[in-house]
Each structure stands twice: as structure tokens, then as C-alpha cells.
Amino acid sequence: MMVKREKKGGEDRFKWPFGPRNYILFAIGLIVIVAGYISLSAGSITVAPVLLVLGYCVLIPLSIIIKGKAEMSDAEDVAAETQAQV
Numbered sequence: 001m002m003v004k005r006e007k008k009g010g011e012d013r014f015k016w017p018f019g020p021r022n023y024i025l026f027a028i029g030l031i032v033i034v035a036g037y038i039s040l041s042a043g044s045i046t047v048a049p050v051l052l053v054l055g056y057c058v059l060i061p062l063s064i065i066i067k068g069k070a071e072m073s074d075a076e077d078v079a080a081e082t083q084a085q086v
Contacts, residue, residue: 022063029059 036051 019067021066025059025063025066029055029063032059 032051033055036048036055039051040048
């Protein structure tokens with residue numbers, strides 16, 4: 001993942017690589033993990049591990065891996081520039 005800097009008006013602008021979709025998936029992952037720990041404290045030995053594995057091994061990594069719309073449009077711009085140079 002690459003952090004992008006844009007120059008606008010002579011100053012560097014930091015462009016965050018995560019979009020709203022990433023934050024929503026991350027929040028859902030945290031909620032699932034908290035629900036897993038709550039069910040674990042209640043004594044569940046079947047639902048709690050499933051929720052914890054789903055949160056830690058699926059949702060949190062997925063929120064990091066998935067690209068936002070802004071990154072996809074940047075990738076398309078880079079591809080267009082590459083095609084123009086060829």
C-alpha cells in the first residue's frame with residue numbers, strides 16, 4: 001500500500017489510502033470480535049470461537065486488503081498514463 005502525496009497550491013497534501021468501505025469493514029470486524037468475547041464470557045464454546053476467527057482472520061484483514069474507490073481510480077489513471085507512454 002502506497003501513501004500518496006499531492007501538490008495543491010504549492011503545498012503537499014497527504015492522501016489517506018483507506019476509504020469509507022475500509023472503515024466500515026473494520027468497524028464490523030471490531031463489533032464481531034467484541035461479540036465473540038462477550039459470548040465467550042457467557043460460556044459459549046461454539047459461537048465464540050467462530051465469531052473471533054471471523055473477526056480476526058476474515059473481516060479485519062479484508063478491511064485492510066480491499067481497495068477503496070479513490071485507489072481504484074488512481075490505479076486506472078496510472079494505467080492510462082502507461083498506455084499513453086507506449
